[in-house]
Amino acid sequence: MQPFTVTPIGVLRTPHTSREGMPIQPTGASACRGEARINPELADGLKDLEGFSHLILLYHFHESSGYDLTLTPFLDTCKRGLFATRSPRRPCGIGLSVVRLTAVHGNVLELEGVDMLDNSPLVDIKPYVPRFDTPQGDIRCGWLEDTAEQAQEMKSDDRFVQRDSTR
Template sequence: MKGKIEKICYTPIGYVHSPHSDPSKTPIQPIYAGGFKGYVEVLPEYVDGLDKLEDFSHIFLIVHMHLKQETKLRVKPYLHDREKGIFATRSAARPNHIGLSLVRLEKIEGNKIWVNDLDLLDGTPVLDIKPFTRELDSRQNTRDGWVELIDREKARKKGRRADH
């Protein structure tokens, strides 16, 4: 492979301020995190990049899962009882500990992006922010793999994890 890159380093553009401090009580996905609010504090040198972001209802937060130390190539997903390859899951035990969270944008005040449906831990470093658009991000005729087998009601209760 020509020009193979051995290592990539990123600098956070901000940090999540969240009500979640215990990983075992944090919702496992934004869809189960309804009502959990917080904000992303964007570092001053990146604030100008927020211009017009408030025109979108939802944003993707691309984050570094800073508390996750282990890396596995096979995991048992939280909502399923059989092991899968790491790339067929959203487990945090990934080789690069990169996370993706789709949150609802409430408002922007200065360097603070207030969000809802927050499933990230307090202090999580944010690597990037991208707007969600129905036009670009929705697909027809998709397959959800093993996720299609999950009992929706059980997942809703278990996925929120707030009662644990």
């Protein structure tokens, strides 16, 4: 595969200045407020966004590096395949969060439910549309079937800090 370059469209400002102790998913960050500060030259692209209650944010895990193809994720005690987890240590380091949009002021989006690290580079924004984004039919959650609700209380620790034996 050919590498490609991604240019951030802005930066995320959140109260989470350290990876340890932060929420592991937006469901555990419902009271956490933050902002997406979009590059001023892209502000016109925010037109009509205020009509949406939620946004999908794609961002870079800028403080994570390396990865392991198997790891012990939050909410479990045994090793799982990387792509069956939401670990921040990934080959491309792309994060995804669905957050609540509370206001738009020029090039600044006010958000609730922020679970990302402060100063994370924002890669893209998409409006969350349940008819598009909620799959129909039989939905299975694999190994998370019995533990996903624990994400509301679980906080991050140091398990995803790069170790010497990683890529």
